[in-house]
Amino acid sequence: MDSQSRASQRRGSENQHIPLHRRKRVQVARACGSCRVRRIRCDDSQTPCSNCVRSGSECSNSRAPTAFTLAQANQEIASLKQKVQELETELKHRCNCNGDRDSDSAVHIGSTPTPTALASGFAENTTAEQYWGGVHFRPARSHNSLWLGPSSLYSYIQRLSGFLSLNFNHEQPAHQLLPISASDNRLLDRPVTGPDQSPIHPPFPSTCTSPSSSCVYLTPLQEDFFINHFWQTFHVSLFPILDEAHFKKHYQSLWIAGGKERKPSALVDIVVAMCMQYHISTLPLDSQTGLLDGKDALVAGRWHYWRGQTLLTYELESPTLSTLQCHLLCAVYLCGGSFHNMMDSSVSLAVRTAYILGLHVDPPPSMSTPDREMRRRLWWAVYLMDSKAGMKLGRPFMLSDSHATPALPSDTFSTASTSGSTFVPIGENTTWLSFNLHQTKLYMRIRAAYNAFFNKDFQLQPGQTIWDNPCALQSGAEVLAQHTQLIQAWTDSVPDALKLTRQNNGTPFSTDGTRLVIEQFIPPWLQRQRILLELTYHHLNTNLYRPLISFTNHQPPLPNLPTDPIITRCATHAIALSKLTHQIITETTILSGWHESFHTQWNATITLIGYITIYPSTPLTSEIRNAIDLAVAVFEHFGAKFPAAANAMRIVRGLCGKVDEILAQHRSWTQTGSWDGSSRAAILWEDSGSSVHQETSSYGNSVSQPPVVDGNEISGPSELDLLGLALDVDFWNEVYMLWPETDLDMTCSS
Structure with a gap:
């Protein structure tokens, strides 16, 4: 390598160590969007810039800033x-x-x-949910107004009554449509005993210290007779919230003084009251006087109920599981007697007691299995009664649906064997506890659909209901349609051992109308479980779909068909319930004295009467009319046992004749094309009140005071008083019947 090359290399090496100073880029203080994208210098001294003028582009300097970068x-x-x-x-x-x-x-x-x-804690932009469709009314013989929601039978009857009054321009004096009912009897007044009545022994004298009072209590043998009914009826066919073995042991320990007196026990008293109400309601009227003191069978056992309530007062501060059991059983007793507001109050006490006892928290594994299962059954019994009361009366539920709940109770053979009751297994993986489990699941499905429907925001105007808004009504039908498959899936989950057998291979839990096959050689408690499970299914579906029946904006001629198939489901379930109840009543004694069956039949019958009134010409018309006739026979059967059912029979018989006139008038209009609403109204209601009044006058309790209207309350003279009729059958309301007479000493020895 020559010297020139070496010199060149040295210069290159020296140049590598010399730092390079790059010229700093001139930053533009501001550039328009177009220049920034093309990365050219922008003349921001004018608007638009010179580059955009030359290129004909829109300059961002002349408008609001536009985002051109990712940030x-x-x-x-x-x-x-x-x-x-x-x-x-x-x-x-x-x-x-x-x-x-x-x-x-x-x-x-x-x-x-x-x-x-x-x-009240509301933020500036928050509002409360709106209640719509409720009815305020003040029944006859009461000074207080009540509120019942849109799912209640009373709201339905009020809408039907208003529809008839509005469309047919006819008014009926309310006092002529108020026949005798058991509501004249007081639950807590002092009975009067006579020398011809059977001897009655008070379990402990300190309960009745007034010399002028005569307390109606049972002897030890009589108490034992009635208590034995409990295990084959309410215990196995309602909810199993008592340990039978523990209860019997507790009951035996109460008797003192050689078996002549019994220590106070609220739980025993309410069990006795329930069984008296049930069993006496199975007897003919002329066989009931011995223990009733001349009162209705629905208030049988009222003295035991009252004494139990007195004892429960002392447990309010320190409740136990027994306290909760008493509240639940009291609610059942009151519901059977049609004291629905008192029943609602008992359910509310049960709810608060369940929370106080911590039943809303699943029991820990350290607790014994029988105790854990009992706590779970108690919690879900509270859930069931809360659902019953809320949907029947149309009032808000008291249990929260937004929090976690305990596990469902078990129905396995091992659980049943440690429950305290001895019932044989009824099928593979099915025990006597399975009825309660599947009934609870049914209420869960129905309650979910109920909440979805009534919690939906229908965008209603002030004072408006879904029956005033066709779009809201259709929206509600769509909500319920989404739950029909889930409810149907429940029927598939029920074990065959709990299903009723049908003739001609009919499907259980269906509305196909096939008759039942009554099996003779099975225990009555199992027959009752199967029957009640299916009747409950049809009853809950009837109530769920009934709010879709609208009586608004239907001017004559009446429509021939309902606008939504969900409405038809309501009628088919009511028909199925009527057919099943009639067959069981006429062929067996399983439902004799079972008050809930009477109430469900009354509910279905009034629903069908309203349906056929608004839809007089449908493929179901003949079936509905036949079902109403079957209902009359059912009421006649129950009416031989307690007057409220006899009263229902007379009312429905009177309405049947009017329904026939509606159908005849509609057929006449269909053939001639002419419509005379006033003549139809006269046919409908002429002498209807007087005929019913004359039939009931022999009881000496005709009522002349109609329901009163204040504001939004129902007015007797301006309404066809179907609501008054319904209240006389299914709603007792006396202010003074809630309290005992003041001269009675309520002290109880401990």
Whole structure:
């Protein structure tokens, strides 16, 4: 390598160690979007810039800034999302506030929150759910107004009554439509005994210290007679919340003084009262006087009930499982006697007691299996009664559906063997406890559909109901349609051992109308379980779909077909219930004295009468009319045992004749094309009240005071008083019947 080459290499090596100073790029203080994309210098001294003028592009300097980089785009997207969310929230709250203007706690958008709203804990943009479709009324013989929700039979009857009054322009004096009912009997008044009545022994004298009072209690043998009915009826066919072995041991320990007196026990008293109410209701009226003191069978055992309530007062601060059992059984007793508000109050006490006892928390594994299962059965019995009361009366549920609940009770053979009761297994993996489990699951499905329907926001205007809004009604039908498959799936999950066998291979839990095959050689308690499970299924479906029947905006001529198949489901379930009940009543004694069957039949019958009134010409018309006739026979059977059912029979018989006139008038209109609403009204209601009144006058308890209207309450003179008729059959309401007479000493020895 020559010297010139070596010199060149040295210069190159030296140049590598010399730092290079790059010229700094001139930063543009501001560039328009077009120049920034093309990475050219922007003349930002003018608007638009010279580059955009030459290229004919739109210069961003002349409008709002536009995002051209990723960071700017993300920032812009976030800003737009926030703006959209704010606008949607404001729109939603404005709609809700329009529907809740009548609510004192509603706070409207753009207004200053009132002190009442702030004190109640409502935020500025929150509103409460709106109640719609309830009925306020003040029944005859009561000074207080009551509220019942849109799912109740009473709301349905009020809508039917208003429909007939509005469309046929006919008024009926309310006092002519109020026949005798058992509501004239007081639950807690003092009975009067005579010398011709059977001897009755008070278990402990300190309960009745007034010399003028005569307490109606049972002898030891009589108590034992009635208590034995409990295990074959309520215990196995309602909910198993008592340990039979423990109860019998406890009952034996109460007897003192050589078996002549019994220590106080609220649990024993309510069991005796329930069994007296049930068993005496199976006897003919002329055989009931010995223990009734001239009262209705529905209030049999009222003195035992009252004494149990007195004893429960001392347990309010420190309740036990026995306290909860008493509240649940009291609710059943009151429901059987149609004291529905008192029943609702007993259920509320049961709910609070269950929370106090911590039953809403699943029991720990350290607890014994029988105790864990008992606590679970008690919790789900509270759930069942809360569901019954809420759906029957249309009032909010008291148990929260938003929190976790204990596990469902077990029905395995090992669980049944340690339950305290000895019933043989009824099938593979099916025991006497399986009825309670599957009944609870049914109520869970129905309650879920009920909540989905009544909690839906139908965007109603103030004072509006879904029956005033066809779109809301259709939306409600769609909600219920989504739950029909889940309810149907429940029927598939029921074991065959709990299903009724049908003739001609009919399907259990169906509405196909096939008759039952009554098996002769199976225990009565199992027959009752199967029958009650299917009747409960049809009853709950009838109530679930009934709010879709609308009596609004139907001017004559009446529509021939319902607008949604869900409405037809309501009628088919009511027909199926009527057919099943009639066959069982006429061929067996399983439902004799079972008050719940009477109430479910009454509910189905009034539902069918309303359905055929609004839809007089459908493929179901003849079936509905036949089902109503079957219901009359059912009421006649029950009426031989307690007057409320006899009263129901007379009412339905009177309405049957009117329904026939409706059908005849509709056929006449179909053939001639002419419609005379006034003549139809005269046919419908002429002399209807007087005929019923004359039939009941022999009882000496005709009522002249109609329901009264205040504000939104029902007015007797302005309504066809179907509601008054229903209340006389199915609702007792006396202010003074809730309290015993003041001269009676209520002290009890411990």
